Amino acid sequence: MASDTASTTDERTMIEERVEALLASHPPATTPEHEFWGAQFDHGLAWVQHPEGYGGCGVSPRWQAEVDRRIEQAGGSTRNRYINVLGIGMGAGTIMEHGTEDQQRRWLRPMFACEEIWCQMFSEPGAGSDLAALATSAKRDGDHWIVNGQKVWTTLAHLATWGLLVARTDPDVPKHAGLTYFVVDMDSDGVDVRPLHQITGEAEFNEVYLTDVRIPDEHRVGDVGQGWKVAMTTLMNERVAIGGGVQPRGEGAIRQAVEVWQTHHGADGDPAQRDELLRLWVEAEALRLTSTRAKEAATHGTPGPEGSTAKLHWADLNKAITSFTIDLLGPEGMTYPGGYRFTRPEETATRTTSPHKAFLRARANSIEGGTSEVMKNILGERVLGLPGEPRTDKNQPWREVPRS
Amino acid sequence: MSATTSPAAPVTPDAVTFSLTEEQRLLRSTVRELLTARAGSERVREVMLEHGGFDEPLWSELAQLGLTGLLVPERYGGVGSTFVEASIVLEELGRRLAPVAYLSSAVLGTVAVVRGGSDDQQARILPDVATGAARLALAHLDTAGRLDAPPGIRAARDGDDWVLDGEAGYVIDGQHATHLVVAADTGTGIELFVVAADADGLAREPVEVLDLTRPMATVTAAGMRIGDDARLSAGEPVAALHAALTAATVAIACEQVGGIQHTLEAATAYARERVQFGRAIGSFQAVKHQLADMLVATESARSTAEHAARVLARGDYDELAIAAPLAKSYCSQVYTQAAGDAIQIYGGIGFTWEHDAHLYFKRAKSTRLLLGDPRHQRALVGDALGL
Ligand SMILES: Cc1cc2nc3c(=O)[nH]c(=O)nc-3n(C[C@H](O)[C@H](O)[C@H](O)COP(=O)(O)OP(=O)(O)OC[C@H]3O[C@@H](n4cnc5c(N)ncnc54)[C@H](O)[C@@H]3O)c2cc1C
Numbered sequence: 001m002a003s004d005t006a007s008t009t010d011e012r013t014m015i016e017e018r019v020e021a022l023l024a025s026h027p028p029a030t031t032p033e034h035e036f037w038g039a040q041f042d043h044g045l046a047w048v049q050h051p052e053g054y055g056g057c058g059v060s061p062r063w064q065a066e067v068d069r070r071i072e073q074a075g076g077s078t079r080n081r082y083i084n085v086l087g088i089g090m091g092a093g094t095i096m097e098h099g100t101e102d103q104q105r106r107w108l109r110p111m112f113a114c115e116e117i118w119c120q121m122f123s124e125p126g127a128g129s130d131l132a133a134l135a136t137s138a139k140r141d142g143d144h145w146i147v148n149g150q151k152v153w154t155t156l157a158h159l160a161t162w163g164l165l166v167a168r169t170d171p172d173v174p175k176h177a178g179l180t181y182f183v184v185d186m187d188s189d190g191v192d193v194r195p196l197h198q199i200t201g202e203a204e205f206n207e208v209y210l211t212d213v214r215i216p217d218e219h220r221v222g223d224v225g226q227g228w229k230v231a232m233t234t235l236m237n238e239r240v241a242i243g244g245g246v247q248p249r250g251e252g253a254i255r256q257a258v259e260v261w262q263t264h265h266g267a268d269g270d271p272a273q274r275d276e277l278l279r280l281w282v283e284a285e286a287l288r289l290t291s292t293r294a295k296e297a298a299t300h301g302t303p304g305p306e307g308s309t310a311k312l313h314w315a316d317l318n319k320a321i322t323s324f325t326i327d328l329l330g331p332e333g334m335t336y337p338g339g340y341r342f343t344r345p346e347e348t349a350t351r352t353t354s355p356h357k358a359f360l361r362a363r364a365n366s367i368e369g370g371t372s373e374v375m376k377n378i379l380g381e382r383v384l385g386l387p388g389e390p391r392t393d394k395n396q397p398w399r400e401v402p403r404s
Numbered sequence: 405m406s407a408t409t410s411p412a413a414p415v416t417p418d419a420v421t422f423s424l425t426e427e428q429r430l431l432r433s434t435v436r437e438l439l440t441a442r443a444g445s446e447r448v449r450e451v452m453l454e455h456g457g458f459d460e461p462l463w464s465e466l467a468q469l470g471l472t473g474l475l476v477p478e479r480y481g482g483v484g485s486t487f488v489e490a491s492i493v494l495e496e497l498g499r500r501l502a503p504v505a506y507l508s509s510a511v512l513g514t515v516a517v518v519r520g521g522s523d524d525q526q527a528r529i530l531p532d533v534a535t536g537a538a539r540l541a542l543a544h545l546d547t548a549g550r551l552d553a554p555p556g557i558r559a560a561r562d563g564d565d566w567v568l569d570g571e572a573g574y575v576i577d578g579q580h581a582t583h584l585v586v587a588a589d590t591g592t593g594i595e596l597f598v599v600a601a602d603a604d605g606l607a608r609e610p611v612e613v614l615d616l617t618r619p620m621a622t623v624t625a626a627g628m629r630i631g632d633d634a635r636l637s638a639g640e641p642v643a644a645l646h647a648a649l650t651a652a653t654v655a656i657a658c659e660q661v662g663g664i665q666h667t668l669e670a671a672t673a674y675a676r677e678r679v680q681f682g683r684a685i686g687s688f689q690a691v692k693h694q695l696a697d698m699l700v701a702t703e704s705a706r707s708t709a710e711h712a713a714r715v716l717a718r719g720d721y722d723e724l725a726i727a728a729p730l731a732k733s734y735c736s737q738v739y740t741q742a743a744g745d746a747i748q749i750y751g752g753i754g755f756t757w758e759h760d761a762h763l764y765f766k767r768a769k770s771t772r773l774l775l776g777d778p779r780h781q782r783a784l785v786g787d788a789l790g791l
Contacts, residue, residue, distance in 0.1 A: 196756055
C-alpha cells in the first residue's frame with residue numbers, strides 16, 4: 001500500500017511471514033481445527049495486539065482482519081470466533097487487561113483453540129440494563145469465595161467450561177463499588193444450568209442457578225471491589241464483537257435480501273420495493289465502511305464508548321433488513337420452513353441461514369450486549385458529552401436502591 | 405374485480421357512528437369473559453403445540469353462544485347480525501390470539517356461501533355452519549399464494565360432473581375444516597364449489613407456519629369428481645369471492661386491533677412495574693415515548709377498523725372499496741411496529757419463548773402478509789380513488 005508508513009510496512013511484512021509460517025507448518029487441509037487454532041495462537045496470530053506469548057505479536061489490532069482473511073483464503077477456519085464468541089470476543093481482552101500472568105497463561109490458549117468454551121454470567125432477572133444492581137453475592141471463606149444467586153440469558157452456558165461472573169462482595173457501599181469479577185468453573189458443585197427457549201424455539205441461552213458455589217481466590221480477576229471496571233472492559237469488547245465485524249461488501253443480512261429479490265422479484269419487481277432494498281443496501285454499506293474506518297483507527301486493545309455506534313447502527317439495520325426480507329418473500333413469509341425446534345444449539349445463531357430464522361433472531365440484536373436505548377445514552381453522555389439524567393441510585397448504598 | 409354490487413344510499417363516510425349499543429357492549433363483555441376463562445396463554449400454547457392450532461372445545465363454546473353463526477341469516481339458523489357484531493368478536497379473538505376457525509369459517513366461508521349459494525344450497529350448508537358443527541375453509545390461491553394469479557385448482561366439465569385438479573396454498577384452517585369452499589379455474593373464469601374436506605380425491609397437508617396460532621394447509625385435488633350441485637349456483641362467483649375476501653380484509657384488521665390493544669396494555673403495564681436504575685423503566689423518556697407513539701397509532705388503527713366494519717355492515721360498497729384496504733394496510737403497519745417495539749420494551753424476557761410477546765409479533769407479521777400486504781392494500785385504495 002502506497003500510504004503505508006515505515007512502521008506499518010514492517011508490521012505488514014511481519015504479519016505476512018507469520019501467516020506463511022503458520023500455513024506451512026499446519027496446512028489447513030490436513031490439520032484438525034483445534035490444532036490449527038492452537039498453532040495460530042502460538043504464532044501470535046490469535047489476537048495480534050496481544051504481546052508475544054499471549055496469542056499476539058504486539059501490533060495494531062487492525063491487522064487481525066487481514067490475518068483472518070488470509071487464513072480463510074488458504075482454506076483455514078476462523079469459526080472459533082463464533083463458536084467461542086464470549087471467550088474470544090470478550091473474555092480474552094478482559095483477562096489480558098485485568099488478569100494475572102498465571103490466569104493469562106492458563107486460559108487464553110485453550111480458549112482460542114476452543115478446547116474450552118466460555119460464557120458470560122452478568123445479567124440477572126433484576127439486573128439487565130442496570131447491571132450494577134446485580135444481587136448475586138460472593139462471600140469470602142479463607143482462600144475461597146462462596147457464591148449464591150441467579151443469572152439469566154447466559155448464552156452457551158450449557159457448553160461452557162468457564163464462566164465470566166460479576167458478583168456483589170459488598171452490599172453496603174454504592175452499587176458500582178461493591179462488585180468483584182471472577183471466573184467460575186462451570187463444572188463446580190452448585191452450578192445448575194437450565195435451558196431458556198427463545199423466539200425461535202431453540203435454547204441458545206440459559207438460566208444459571210448458583211448455590212454455595214466455591215471459587216478459589218486465584219480465579220478472581222482484578223481487585224476486590226473493582227468488578228465494575230473489569231466488567232466494563234468485557235462490555236466494551238462485547239459491543240465491538242457484536243456489531244463491529246467487517247464483512248466484505250454485500251455480505252450478511254443484506255445478501256439474503258438481495259437473493260430473495262433476485263429469486264422472487266427481479267426485473268419486473270415493484271420499483272418501490274426495489275428502492276427500499278437499495279436504501280437498505282446503501283445503509284449497510286455505510287455501516288460497513290464506518291466499521292472499516294473504526295478498525296483502522298483502533299490502536300489499543302479495549303475499544304472505547306464509540307464502539308456503541310456500530311452496535312447501535314447494526315442492531316437497528318439488521319432488524320430492518322431481515323424484516324424487509326420476509327416482506328419480499330410475500331406469502332412465503334407466513335411460513336417457518338422446518339418448523340420450530342426446541343433444541344439446544346451448539347453455537348449461537350448469529351450466522352443463521354434461513355431468512356425466517358434470521359428475522360426472528362434479529363429481534364435480540366437491539367437487546368443483547370446492551371439495549372439500543374442504553375447505547376444511545378452512552379453515545380449521548382460519554383461521546384457527545386451531554387449531561388446525564390439526574391440519578392438517585394448512584395451514591396446510595398446498594399441495599400437501599402429500589403429493584404424489580 | 406368489481407365491488408359495485410348494491411349501490412347504497414349516498415352517505416358521507418363520517419356519518420358512521422362509532423358508538424356501541426347496549427347489546428353490542430354486552431356481546432363484547434360476554435366474549436371477553438369467555439376468552440379470559442378459556443383462552444389464557446397456557447391454553448393457547450397447548451393448542452398451538454399439541455392440537456395443531458385449533459381449539460375444538462372453545463369452538464363449541466363460541467357456537468353455543470351463537471357466535472359461529474353471527475353472519476348466517478336467521479332463516480338458515482344463524483343470528484343474522486351485522487358485521488359490527490362480528491367485528492367485536494374478532495377483536496376479542498385477536499386480543500387473545502384464540503386459535504379457532506373464526507376468520508376461515510364464520511367470515512370467509514360463510515360470506516362466500518351466503519353470496520354465492522342458491523337458497524337450497526344455503527339451506528343445506530349454513531345451518532351446520534351456524535351451530536359450529538360444520539367448519540368451512542376457503543381454497544382460492546395457487547401454491548405461491550399469488551393474489552393476481554388464477555386459483556391453483558382447476559375445474560373441468562365432464563358430462564354432468566366436474567373434475568377438480570391442482571393445488572391451493574395457504575388455506576387458512578384448511579386441515580381443521582369439515583368442508584372446503586374451492587375457487588377453481590375453469591379456463592374461462594372461476595366457479596365456487598363446496599366439498600366435504602375428507603372426500604376422495606382431496607388431500608390436505610399442514611403448512612409449517614410462522615404463526616402457530618393460525619394454521620394453514622395446502623389442499624390438493626387429484627381427479628376429484630363432483631356433481632354440479634356442489635357448485636354455488638346463485639350470483640356471480642367472482643363477486644361472491646370478492647365479497648368474502650373483502651369481509652376477511654376487514655375481519656383481519658379487527659383482529660389486528662385486538663392484538664395491538666393487548667400489546668399496548670401489556671407493554672405499558674410492564675413499563676410501570678419493571679425497575680432499573682432505581683426507577684420504573686416507563687419513567688425513561690425513551691420508553692415512555694415509544695409507548696405514547698404506540699397509543700396514538702393504536703387509536704388510529706382502531707378508527708380505521710371500526711370504520712370499515714360499519715361501512716361493511718351498512719353495505720356501502722363504494723366506501724368499502726376504500727375503507728377495507730385502508731384498514732388492513734394501516735392496522736398491519738401499526739401491529740408490526742407495536743409488536744416489535746413491545747419486545748424491545750420487555751428486553752431479554754421479550755425474546756423468550758415463554759413470554760407471549762413473540763406470539764403477537766408473529767401474528768402481526770403473518771397477518772400483514774395474509775391476503776395482501778400493505779403495499780397491495782394501498783394500491784387498492786389508489787384504484788378506488790382513481791389515482
Ligand atoms: C439473545 C440474548 C443473549 C444474551 N446473552 C447474554 C449473556 O450471555 N450473558 C449475559 O450476562 N447477558 C446476556 N443477555 C442479556 C442482555 O445483556 C440483557 O437482556 C440486556 O442488557 C437488557 O437487560 P434486560 O433484559 O433486563 O432489560 P431491561 O434492562 O429491563 O430493559 C427493559 C427496557 O427498558 C429500557 N431501559 C432500561 N434502562 C433504560 C434507561 N436508562 N434509559 C432508557 N431505557 C432504558 C431498555 O432499553 C429496554 O427497552 C442476552 C440477551 C439476549 C436477548
